Amino acid sequence: MNKTVIITGSTDGIGKLTALKLAKDGHKVYVHGRSEVKVSKVVEEIQNATNNQNVKGLVADFSDLQAVSNLVNQIKEENSSIDILINNAGVLKSQTSQNRSGLDIRITVNYLAPYILTNGILSTIKKADAPRIINLSSAAQAPVSEAVLIGKEQVSDNNSYAQSKLALTMWSFRLAQEEPNITTIAVNPGSLLNTKMANEAYGQHWSPAEKGVNIIYDLATSERYKNDSGKYFDNDKGDPQGQFSPAYIDAYNEAKIIELIEITDKILDR
Template identity: 50%
Template sequence: MTLNITKTILITGSTDGIGKLAALKLAEAGHRVYLHGRDADKLASVIAEVQAVATGAAVDNIDGFVADFSDLTDVLKMAADVNEKLPKLDVLMNNAGIYTTASAMTKDGLDVRFVVNYLAPYELTNALLPLLKQSDKARIVNLSSAAQASISYQALAGQTRLDDKDAYAQSKLALTMWSMALADTVVSNDINVIAVNPGSLLNTKMVDEAYGQYWSSADKGANILTELAISDEFADDTGKYFDNDITDGTHGDARGAFGRPHADALNQAAIAELEQHTQTVLQSIFA
């Protein structure tokens, strides 16, 4: 069953892939949806697409924000815009992500995967907590991955270069570890946090560029994101990892289940070490 209450939902990285599909599904269900993209023209085009299918309260409440998530200053500017524009936020879906890229290093000398996939949602979420606290029961959905690998803190700090696969897997573990810690931090504010692997090798542009093949439809990922955002089924779930891959080893569109992330995501000492290094990196950027 799905909550019969109109929600205000922000989805990052929603001009393409499963983020866009989730936005379409949520607007069609009558929710107020705010999109995000780094290209203003593409964002405007997708907003128009989402507006065309919107129903109920969503009809006049579809809009978006422009920000380049490889630039954390831009991320904080977007957060300020969101805080100014919205009175509350019921669901924050940190969907924006990057795998392959022609330019792996940001202007701050960091690997773009660590920035877009971890540091940007970290900064955005913390800046939007006041809005989330205005909701009766907010949810944060963080897009993890089946690919999770132990973090090199030299790589996080930009002191060591990684290949695409390792950078992506390490950044996704960082996001997952932080999700577990965040859930504990905001539990008193009645905010739920779930990390989710939406499914391996979904039929999206990012997967096509990285692998040139897919196992499951993009709808599989969009469907679980939609359910995690608004379904009553997940109303009391927090500090958990949803693995949308099928557990019998086959590939298809059937839904997964809650599972165990990488061991580091359940290790309090490892999570504390991540937080320490994260703060060091952020201080070096904003010093």
């Protein structure tokens, strides 16, 4: 059965390769990026490679939260239901450390944008049969500071990245509790995969990008994972494929999760 799939940050890296893999299966796949030219190019490339004309484009700069809200409206207008949402878009190294609102760029793109997008289209996701949300976490997870979250304090790129990924994981677990009919899984696709992000940040890679692509694809589509909502999959804990493992301890702290969501909603309301 063909599904409707949205993959954020899918004009290169594991997002693009996952979009290609899903398009080959005949699904309706939305490719997302911040450049209209690049999105159009990748959509055409995947259409030609898969002979699937049902590959569409979405354009929004995730550092601009209003653009994310606008994207929500577009998605809801174009789709009666969404089967799979893969929150893959992410940033580590950036020429600017903050967005125009003074929020950390990594917190914004890696956590706040998927939070807005997912909650905005949640009613559409819930209309699908057996929907799934796959959130791209990381082996890098660090305690979330309110000062960093609200843009009051700046820390290193790596630290704010790790905070953003723990925030995403904490919220993933909460979402799984609140929406038992949606399979929500957080995943570390693998450390230092051969992607633009890893090579720009560290100048090296440990594993091929396909390692991450394969687990994202499996988590999103395989019947084997339909009862694994609210878990964290660590693709570093095994070869060639990882396993479900504990996330950072704060991801299981109910009080800290509640506090995170309260602060997040205050940021987005201001």
